[in-house]
Amino acid sequence: MKAALFKGKDHPLTIEEVKKPKPIKDQVLIKMKYAALNHRDLWVMQEQAQHLPNGIILGSDGSGVVDDVGEDADPLLVGAEVVINPSLDWGNNPIVQGDAFRILGFPDNGTFAEYMVISKKYIFEKPEHLSFEESAAVPLSALTAYRALFSKARLRAKEKVLITGIGGGAALWVLQFAVAYQARVFVTSGSDEKLKKAKELGAIGGFNYKDPEWAAKAQKETGGFDIIIDSAGGDQFSKLIELALPGGRIVNFGRTAGNITDISTRLLYWKQLSIHGSTMGTRDEFLSMIDFLESRKLKPVMDKTYALKDITQAFQRMEQGEHFGKIVLDIGK
Template sequence: MRAVFFKGKDHPLVVQNIKKFRPVKDQVLVRLKYAALNHLDIWVWREKDGLPPEGNILGSDGSGVIEEVGEDVDPLFIGMEVIINPSLEWGANPIVQGNSFKILGYPDNGTFSDYIVISKKYIFERPEHLTMAESAAVPLAALTAYRALFSKARLRSKEKVLITGIGGGAALWLLQFAVAYQGRVYVTSSSEEKLAKAKGLGALGGFNYKDPEWAEKALKESGGGFDIIIDGAGGDQFSKYITLALPGGRIVNYGRTGGNISEIATRQLYWKQISIHGTTMGTRDEFLSMLDFLESRGMKPIIDKTFSLEQAEEAMRYMEEGHQFGKILLKIEK
């Protein structure tokens, strides 16, 4: 079987042939058809070191067919078309993950390979309305978006929502979820093309955050601010969200592509009684609720581009350049 190995910070990714995995106990062996990239893969590739000599197989998202099962798994699982929940060992508290929590792909071997072995509790039947490729584009980004929007921000119909950095997987799921729930959605991007595409998906307006006056324009166009702001970047822009939030507003952050948050307007924070939430991934119940939300509304992911497994490093560099509008896939089955 082929697998894409990460062997150290900034090292080239290596496609190797290794012995096929075998499932034990409650595990299943999934022959993967597609995998999807996430910014988590970039973060691991650029920042992690101290790996074992054999390296680590990247990848959190995948879809495929169960080919073999361990001794504690019903043989009827064989042949099932599945997607994988990459949120592993969440723990007992739905409010926050426990000490054993990890995300598939690091340090556990992930989905950039022909096969993966994983506990049966993390596999779910492929949604009928989605293809194999579309299914691979769902798990990590859609789960992150679902928890951020519904569990943390607690979106209500007709509320005004600002989603930053439109074009990435989680941001696009946030846009689609919020529009489906009758939110009034606005977005930011540094690309006019992406802003136009977002409007085609239901955004009421878009703002180019490279414009020094974008926040003032957003205040005016939105009629005074936003009930909810969901951000995947942090960085220097974050301070503007306190001003943009309406009294009682909720700000949710799920990433740091823009770096650490530099400052907060403290008086506005407490006087407007703004809530700031951090979020990562989600629980099994949220994963199930997310799948139900997709299936009940027939929702599909936005897919930008598909590469072969052997092009994994090219795909990673493409994501790093930030030109994508939608999920980037690896087609694994030849």
């Protein structure tokens, strides 16, 4: 079978023929239809220093059809159209993942291949209203968004929400979930075009963070925010402390702008703010997320689809920040 292999940060991804896996015990073999890119894949390629001569198949998101099952899996699963939960071995504590927790795609082989094996407990029926292509764009980013917005920030209807860095998959899911929950949503971006697109998806307003005065303008226009969902970190985070209303909740699940630098400690305690870190989510949250988007017939925002053989160009688009929505791979091409 064909697979995209990562062999180390100084080696480009290569499409190679590798042995087709066989399911054992409770595993299922999935014939992959589509897979989706995440910033996590980029970070793995940029930061993993170890040399992997045999290569690892990256990819956390995917959809496909069950092709075969192991001895402890129900044969009736064969033919099932599924999406994959990439949150592996979370553990028993819903508050935080356990020591065995991993995200599909590294160190475990992931979805950028024609076939993959995974335990049956991580497959879920593909939502009926979504195509295979759309379904592949759901798991990691929508799960991350759901936990951040509902489990951590505990969104209530009519609250004011600010989402930083609109354009990536998780931020767009936060936008769609919050709008569906009747929140009043605002966004930031370094692109006026992306701000315009976010408004078309239901955002009330947007602010270009390349404008030195964006935070002051946001404060004047909105009065502040009950919830701020951030995927950037970096030196702009201090402005989020200023923009949060008393009793506000700030949730961070990313570091595209680097580490957080200075924040105002006085504002933190005087406003009685809550700052939450969030990563992925539990099985129950995955089920709740799927139910939420099915009940409201939500669909992912799609950017562009590439053939598996063009995976390098797909990652170049993500790295350059050109995308708005999910970048997807057609595994059959």
